[in-house]
Amino acid sequence: MYPILRKEKLADKIYLMDVKAERVAKAAKPGQFVIVKTNEWGERIPLTICDYDAKAGTVTIVLQTVGASTERMIELEVGDSFQDFVGPLGCPSDLVEEDLEEVKKKKIVFIAGGVGTAPVYPQVKWLHEHGVDCDVIMGSRTKELLFFEDKMREVATNLYVTTDDGSYGFHGMGTNQLQDLYDQGVRYDHCVAIGPMIMMKFVCKLTKELGIKTIVSMNPIMVDGTGMCGACRLVVGDEVKFACVDGPEFDGHLVDFDQAMKRQLQYKTEEGRAMLALKEGDTHHGGCGQCGGDK
Amino acid sequence: MDPMVRVPVREQDPVVRAANFEEVCLGYSEEEAIAEASRCLNCKNARCVGGCPVSIDIPAFIQEVKAGNFEEAYQIISQSSALPAVCGRVCPQETQCEGRCVRGIKGEPVAIGKLERFVADWARENGIKPKKAEESNGHKVAVIGSGPAGLTCAGDLAKLGYDVTIFEALHEAGGVLSYGIPEFRLPKSKVVAAEIANVESLGVKIETNVVIGKSTTIDELMDEEGFEAVFIGSGAGLPRFMGIPGEQAMGVFSANEFLTRNNLMKAYLDGYDTPIASGKKVIVVGGGNVAMDAARTAKRLGAEVHIVYRRGEEELPARKEEVHHAKEEGIIFDLLQNPVEILVNEDGAVKGCRIIKMELGEPDESGRRSPVEIPGSEYELEADTVIMSLGTSPNPLISSTTIGLDINKRKCIIAEEETGATSKTGVYAGGDAVTGAATVILAMGAGKAAAKGIHEFLSNK
Numbered sequence: 001m002y003p004i005l006r007k008e009k010l011a012d013k014i015y016l017m018d019v020k021a022e023r024v025a026k027a028a029k030p031g032q033f034v035i036v037k038t039n040e041w042g043e044r045i046p047l048t049i050c051d052y053d054a055k056a057g058t059v060t061i062v063l064q065t066v067g068a069s070t071e072r073m074i075e076l077e078v079g080d081s082f083q084d085f086v087g088p089l090g091c092p093s094d095l096v097e098e099d100l101e102e103v104k105k106k107k108i109v110f111i112a113g114g115v116g117t118a119p120v121y122p123q124v125k126w127l128h129e130h131g132v133d134c135d136v137i138m139g140s141r142t143k144e145l146l147f148f149e150d151k152m153r154e155v156a157t158n159l160y161v162t163t164d165d166g167s168y169g170f171h172g173m174g175t176n177q178l179q180d181l182y183d184q185g186v187r188y189d190h191c192v193a194i195g196p197m198i199m200m201k202f203v204c205k206l207t208k209e210l211g212i213k214t215i216v217s218m219n220p221i222m223v224d225g226t227g228m229c230g231a232c233r234l235v236v237g238d239e240v241k242f243a244c245v246d247g248p249e250f251d252g253h254l255v256d257f258d259q260a261m262k263r264q265l266q267y268k269t270e271e272g273r274a275m276l277a278l279k280e281g282d283t284h285h286g287g288c289g290q291c292g293g294d295k
Numbered sequence: 296m297d298p299m300v301r302v303p304v305r306e307q308d309p310v311v312r313a314a315n316f317e318e319v320c321l322g323y324s325e326e327e328a329i330a331e332a333s334r335c336l337n338c339k340n341a342r343c344v345g346g347c348p349v350s351i352d353i354p355a356f357i358q359e360v361k362a363g364n365f366e367e368a369y370q371i372i373s374q375s376s377a378l379p380a381v382c383g384r385v386c387p388q389e390t391q392c393e394g395r396c397v398r399g400i401k402g403e404p405v406a407i408g409k410l411e412r413f414v415a416d417w418a419r420e421n422g423i424k425p426k427k428a429e430e431s432n433g434h435k436v437a438v439i440g441s442g443p444a445g446l447t448c449a450g451d452l453a454k455l456g457y458d459v460t461i462f463e464a465l466h467e468a469g470g471v472l473s474y475g476i477p478e479f480r481l482p483k484s485k486v487v488a489a490e491i492a493n494v495e496s497l498g499v500k501i502e503t504n505v506v507i508g509k510s511t512t513i514d515e516l517m518d519e520e521g522f523e524a525v526f527i528g529s530g531a532g533l534p535r536f537m538g539i540p541g542e543q544a545m546g547v548f549s550a551n552e553f554l555t556r557n558n559l560m561k562a563y564l565d566g567y568d569t570p571i572a573s574g575k576k577v578i579v580v581g582g583g584n585v586a587m588d589a590a591r592t593a594k595r596l597g598a599e600v601h602i603v604y605r606r607g608e609e610e611l612p613a614r615k616e617e618v619h620h621a622k623e624e625g626i627i628f629d630l631l632q633n634p635v636e637i638l639v640n641e642d643g644a645v646k647g648c649r650i651i652k653m654e655l656g657e658p659d660e661s662g663r664r665s666p667v668e669i670p671g672s673e674y675e676l677e678a679d680t681v682i683m684s685l686g687t688s689p690n691p692l693i694s695s696t697t698i699g700l701d702i703n704k705r706k707c708i709i710a711e712e713e714t715g716a717t718s719k720t721g722v723y724a725g726g727d728a729v730t731g732a733a734t735v736i737l738a739m740g741a742g743k744a745a746a747k748g749i750h751e752f753l754s755n756k
Binding site for chain 2: 044069085240
């Protein structure tokens with residue numbers, strides 16, 4: 001069992017948890033992820049590692065409720081435990097594996113969208129601790145969904161905050177902010193974009209035009225997270241890759257986002273049904289004649 | 296009773312069982328087991344033993360069954376096998392012990408597998424445990440993977456007094472016994488969990504949720520955690536795909552994914568969160584035991600199921616019994632056919648397969664006649680789900696993170712057959728990680744050989 005030592009609400013439907021998992025905490029590097037299972041009945045849910053403390057043996061995860069399984073996860077409180085917590089999985093970020101002197105020569109910008117801020121943070125923090133400058137654009141739909149602004153400001157060289165509705169910071173999306181900076185004459189040669197697939201797709205479209213190499217972190221459907229099931233496969237260039245073992249980071253200009261987004265929809269109906277069952281309980285088991293829940 | 300004919304074993308009715316996940320085979324009663332055991336000729340030169348990868352003293356245990364001494368029979372089997380209730384169910388006995396049975400020359404061989412199963416089930420139901428080592432010898436051994444190879448190696452070493460810890464990547468022990476083989480062939484809580492508990496009762500510790508190569512490495516286990524030897528039984532986990540157009544569409548799954556969702560994550564049971572897309576019309580590509588398992592699972596989830604296999608009936612690599620059961624349950628076999636394209640609708644979901652018919656040509660390197668496409672024979676088969684069951688290859692996670700561990704060009708770990716020794720001192724390997732995808736019992740045989748190898752290595756250290 002993996003006890004929850006801290007729980008914090010970061011924004012609507014977005015929570016942070018510190019979980020005791022000594023082996024993961026000791027081995028984790030920025031860019032990697034864990035798979036978490038709440039209890040006997042839960043799904044194996046992949047979540048990016050947001051921070052880790054090898055000494056304390058803790059790993060920080062940030063999760064957003066998107067379905068029945070994540071809804072059940074956030075019902076857990078400090079003192080409760082996850083039944084399973086395995087990792088670190090996937091490859092560490094290229095930036096932390098490459099020769100540091102080479103990395104220092106790069107002009108790096110991170111673009112974080114929504115809950116993607118969580119996996120961006122440990123990378124920026126690691127670079128900051130190793131004397132590498134990098135800028136961060138972090139955005140969300142609206143002010144209430146922003147989190148980690150202060151933490152990120154401590155480690156980013158320049159921080160640009162955006163909201164789609166203009167309720168805070170720059171009015172627009174991360175791509176608009178990047179274009180704006182470019183128009184002002186700011187030049188980058190390395191971009192890391194992490195967020196919803198649709199956001200990463202549009203970042204890649206822009207950075208391709210601007211000639212900025214772009215790394216994205218893919219978050220497809222997974223089961224085991226060790227290369228066994230192939231659920232997370234995606235097309236990169238002309239090759240089929242498994243996000244869990246070959247990634248999660250890939251060259252964004254080579255990823256087939258349209259196909260990856262379609263694959264995300266595989267279990268949409270089942271997930272919706274599970275969510276309804278969780279919210280309405282037994283009232284829905286007879287089936288409404290519309291949703292097929294009686295089958 | 297005709298001594299040439301074996302005592303038939305009771306099975307669930309095919310029509311009934313095609314809609315449930317209960318075990319297909321119901322096993323022998325005490326009377327049936329004793330009757331079948333009396334068909335054994337108790338040969339002096341027992342050829343059956345030579346056909347068993349873990350060398351169970353088959354005539355000896357059968358004689359005990361015949362005499363009604365079931366506990367004695369169990370202790371004889373458990374000297375050689377850590378997982379008799381599993382092997383009695385999933386071993387390909389027809390090509391091993393039973394394939395060599397003298398009774399089989401003129402009639403039907405003794406039903407050794409069914410007798411083994413009976414003895415193991417009887418022992419479990421009567422609370423009989425395998426015998427534990429008298430005292431610990433204090434030497435620590437790590438076993439990677441809790442599948443058949445790992446459990447066997449761990450069990451044998453524990454019996455010799457070693458302090459054994461198994462590291463399992465998934466959240467549940469058992470490897471392919473848990474994620475791969477379905478409930479209707481190998482019941483999970485009744486059989487698999489009980490056999491694992493037997494191995495634990497020998498003193499073996501199992502730590503789940505540890506991915507060797509990620510959570511820690513073999514070198515760290517040996518240098519920092521004090522393990523003096525390591526056995527790698529990590530299996531062949533990576534699924535193969537065909538590389539045909541449409542394979543990334545929604546509704547195309549590896550058999551590994553489909554079976555893991557169903558078996559390990561229990562998607563077929565109410566109350567479990569993991570979804571499974573069962574489909575209404577399912578094409579399973581491949582002809583091995585895993586293909587049969589996937590097809591029969593899809594059938595139980597309510598689909599019409601076609602097995603599409605590029606060779607003929609004779610060449611099906613699956614066990615005869617599995618093919619027979621699949622047919623009884625209404626699985627449609629489209630043999631000498633091969634998909635060339637997966638057809639995809641505008642939403643990116645599978646709508647069928649374009650399939651080409653094949654004929655058999657010259658034998659290939661495996662000795663089987665290789666299939667050749669018949670030009671112009673293509674047709675379309677409608678389906679909403681395609682399950683690829685084309686075999687698996689070893690996962691490079693361990694070999695790529697262990698210093699000095701040699702692999703061959705198929706990414707399999709190189710290990711000596713007799714001892715399991717690898718190129719790295721103190722590190723042994725066996726099972727699918729070494730051979731590529733094979734059977735439960737061959738993996739157990741390799742686990743057994745490696746336990747002996749490790750014992751010799753640590754005794755002479």
